[in-house]
Amino acid sequence: MTRKTIVVSIPVSKDCLSRLSSLYDVIALPEGLGSGSPSLDRDVVWAVVTNGSTGLTGDQMANLPNLEFACSYGAGFENIDLDAARQRGIRITHAPNTNMETVADHALALMLAVSRDICARDRALREGNWATIRSPRPTLSGARLGMIGFGNIGQAIARRAEAFGMQVCYTTPEPMPGVTQPHLADAVSLARISDFLVVACPGGPATRHLVDRAVLEALGPSGFLVNISRGMVVKTEDLVAALGNGTIAGAGLDVFEGEPNLPPELRDLANVVITPHMAGRSPASDAAQIDALMSNLAAASTGGALTAQLA
Template sequence: MARPMLLVGQPLLAPLLPLLRSNYDVIALWEPPTPAELAKVDAAVWAGEFPFPGALMDAMPRLGLIACFTVGYDGVDLDLARQRGVAVAHGGNANAEDVADHAIGLMIAHRRWIVGGDRHLRAGEWTIEAKTRTHSMRSARLGIVGMGAIGIAVAERAQAMKMPVAWWGPRDKPGLGWPRAATLDALARDSDILVIAARADESNRGMIDGGIIAALGPNGLLVNVARGQLVDEMALVDALKAGRLGGAALDVFDPEPTDPARWADVPNVVLTPHTGGATHEAVARMAETLMGNLASHFAGTPMPSPVPEMA
């Protein structure tokens, strides 16, 4: 019996090839495959932040599954997949706890001047006569945009640090232990720190715009561990340079990788290169989930982690 054929989409997924080839025939999009090879593909393994072209879907008439290795799947047109009868799966909540850890780390790094203090010391600027004072985490009002697995994990950690927590999302979630703000603007106005943990799609692109940034204000800190496209990055940069926003701590950008020159003269920022969920442990969980999704799809049984909109 012929083994199912998989297409692996991005070079960053190349380390998965030996694992996948243990059970499947595999071709790589970057090599690239011939039209005849694409016509034999049964499932695609994809990094969900990358757009999945409709033309590629057209070239694979046997395609039955887009299995995103990543937790995010915003690059996949779910309506188009549904029209074509293509199932979509993702990495579930494999890295939610790690992303939440990173969000807390970014908050602390900025608010307690950890990155700036390191640079200050290394530059020989630490003197006995002067000591920089920072802001406590305790009692800092935390607003969370998007209360999925990551948002909840951030809230739990913040609560342990005695930070008041509120949140906003487009849909209420009764039963959560934290109050939902009436609007995103109201959440920003009532927060010292605003963490973006929402899932991105075209409906919320740029929702953290100049107005929300102004509501957070000159003493506020914006933390983004979700997707760069959720923030109007030019408005953010302008507000930081003008002092209309107190600071930003960012793990995601639009586009990626971000141009370092863009941030060279931007004050009060802490930046990391989209590493929030990139732990060895989370990657292992995503690989396990991927293999489970593939096996279940080809066995005709429920997948462990279909995307919620397709379940």
């Protein structure tokens, strides 16, 4: 049987490439389809592996005339043109819930790191300081947590926060069925009653710059912002100003606009903790994402039912 050809347009682990290569002909383009070799035979590409950040445009689909299937390696899919896929009969899936526990763990780590000032005090201690860095810092117990977005990841974060004794409220376009935490109508109202504001909503045009100056001013000078969603949800210019002038106390960011290039205005701020879009990465989540990908590829190759089909 002729092996099908897959383009992997994102960085993935060696284990993922190995498992894919055992069954398919794999073309690895970790910098994206736009970086493809001129010798790439676009006529043979059957499937594409991408993610929400890299996406897959209608033009890219059109340039792969025999493309039948694409999978987002993770939960996000905001930059995949689903309408174009439907028009071309290309089936699209993603992998929800494969990394939500890891993302939720990371969100709590950022909340603790920024509120307890762990990174800065670690550096100061190594430089010989002691008495001057032993001042009190806020903690999670008894604090109020506002969640922007309350899907599977948001609710996983809430469960952990409640175990710390936090009070949780959330905002979504409509109240979530079957949850007991209070719903607020908008991000400003939520920020106004929050000590910690965690962004866990999908990216895309509907949420671009949802967290702006008004939201940050409502969060206030003792409030902390954490973003494990997409960089575009937070307006960088307003966040930098808020961190610099004390409008908010600090921020923990796993994502930021312009990735992977860290805005220099953020680099020099002492009251922000930043990680390189790795909240969903762990051995367990990677294994789950590979399993989901392999399962959907096998189903797609035989015309079977897909898990978490989007188009």
